[in-house]
Amino acid sequence: MVAERALPAVAGDKSFAGRLFGPALAGTGVAAEACWRADGGLRVVANGRELLAAAVKVEASGFNAERVRLSWYDDAAAGEYAFFVESPEARAICGQNAPAAHAAKLRGALAAQARTDRRFRLGWGVIGAVVLLPFLLLAIFAFNADPLARWVVGHVSPEQEAVLGDMTLAQTRAQMTLRDRGPAVDAVRSIGEKLTAGSPHHYRWFVAERDELNAFAAPGGVVVVFSGLIRAAKTPEELAGVLAHEVAHAELRHSLQAMAKSLGLRALVSLALGDLAGGTVSDGIARLGELKYSRDAENEADREGLRRLLAAGIDPRGMVGMFETLARSEGGVLPDVGKEKGNAGDPASEKTDKAAAKDAEKAAEKKPVRVAPPAFLSTHPPTEERLASLRQLLATAPTGQAPLAIDWAAVKASLPQK
Template identity: 45%
Template sequence: MSQEFEVRLFGPGLPGAGASAKARWEFEALRLTAADQEFSAPGRALELRGAGFNNERLRVAWRDAAGEFTLFLETAAARAAFAAHAPASLKAKLGLAQSAARRTDIRFKLGWAVLGLVLLLPVLLLLGFYLQADAVAGWVAERMPVEMEQKIGELTEQRIKLEFRPRTAGAAYDAVQALARRLEPPSRFKYRWHLVDRPEVNAFAAPGGVIVVFSGLLRQAQTPEEVAGVLAHEIGHVELRHSLKAAIKDLGFQALLSFALGDLASTLAGDLAAKLTELQFSRDAEAEADRYGLQRLLEASVDPRGLPTFFARLAPQEKGLALPAMLSTHPPSKERMVAMEGAIGKLPPKDYRPLELDWAAVRAAVGD
């Protein structure tokens, strides 16, 4: 006689909710005792299949002269005892039932894993974007057609006109346009230059060739070459798509979703006008824009010493309570200053073509 194990038995003469029974194998037959009654079933007559939420239980059924009986092996110990002493005639059926239970268990666990992944996916994407924000933003920007970036620039320009109301005439406006004509490179972008009345010493570039100059920059600069250095640097941000990458990085997961849905242009333009003055570029991006700006000045035959001279004059203000906007959004670190001055110092002597602008009149036009 084999080890006894507990089962729940249903059948004729038993309560509708079943009865707790003791079961054991005796040779080729399964013997059960429930409610002071004895039951017996030959092993070859038993039908086996999984039961329960994920087939973790085993259902055993048979029919005799009294009717149909069913028992459930609800514990792992009961299932182990049942299988350990089952007759050879039942081994094949038992193997099939156990295999079905394992397959169901695997599907069940896989389903929970997939559900967990779906629930965690937004968090994982956000974490991945945070850890690899620069790389992801660069990947998206590289795959964006120039036409779409141009569209972002146009939509952003509309917002800029509404928010800042740029000047459209006057000595200061004419000076910005003259500098633009001198500095603009052959480009895939169509440049648009705007002068706005803001006291901050700053300028910024939007994707697609939109560049905004604050009147405070013209007021602070002592020569047109100083402003030309700043504007050449901003052209570098446009040509190298730094503004686009920074905007994508700032929007984060929303930018990825919009890119996937094909609506990135309107998404970026929607917030870009308000955030352009706050976008921060990496040290590498600033260094790249510096190198590009220096090359652009040389190609335009503009004295490149204006930019480091301008930053050197602004740098002492870093010790004040309020950091000038040009230094906060385009930080002239010591490394940048040394790199710019070193690069300029290595240049061969050259007679640069002067920027023939009445700078005193320009500064007067912006309230100097």
């Protein structure tokens, strides 16, 4: 049970700042201060109001376990409150003044942060150890980035790549809501498993609750499909076309090569030295879905994706169909509202035509409304040349594949309503 009443802010050097989430509060939370009570409870003040909690749960939270989460259930509000202690100074005060009932759990939470940070450094240290020496020796040839990146990636084992996939997944979870179960995830997984048979990677399939038309495959077999892309796909075969393209990038290690180029020589050296203070690595992982591939890589992923679709017995025309659907919305102009023409010689029609002409003149003075390209196209631009090549490959491809046994209407209906 939580008591609530108007009071001034928490005072004294035993208080610590944080952010409060809970019933009737903004979804982004509110700034608050807290202090421990002698009886082991917690006193929190937010917006001039006080909440007193008796049974408090203590745990580590957030990517890299960098926050302490203090939570309790409020019977009256029928919901849970959570107070996040984020800054190192606040965590230190929270731990120093915690009552005996919570001191051990707080020490464990703070220790979890240190352990996670060590694992993070260790994982990147493994990759950094592999790439540091050749990059230093070949620094003068750094302008030749593509061959160099391929050489480096060739010395990264699938086990090391899986470590990078785990870190990418943790970072992605911190940025967006990922679903790993439900009809949409089941559909993605059932298609994906057909496309990745015999792969050295252990694939994990997720659906992100995002409206963007996007998807990406991280090194090590982590595949994320945005719900907006599923809504845009007319058939499961169209989704399969995108998945085949993304899986091809992962199997051909394009994403790992793109990350190596994106991070750059300076970042790779800092990784090997264990210097992650600048956040370069975290930023590189966070932007995985925004990495751009070369034209050669896109063409190669197209061909490999089509090969995998055919090997899995999936109609490959879905890939072209989906890319064509996305391309039609890329940088297009919203159509004007149609105007019906009147009958010749009709005075009413003449007035209508004059009014329509004036409207047309006004519309001509306005700039056309541009439609932003889908997120997938901004990183996978399907040029006319690529689409023509895909159509040419399809012309000689086997036909007669059975439709995927997926209730596509039910899959779309299972997605959260916009």
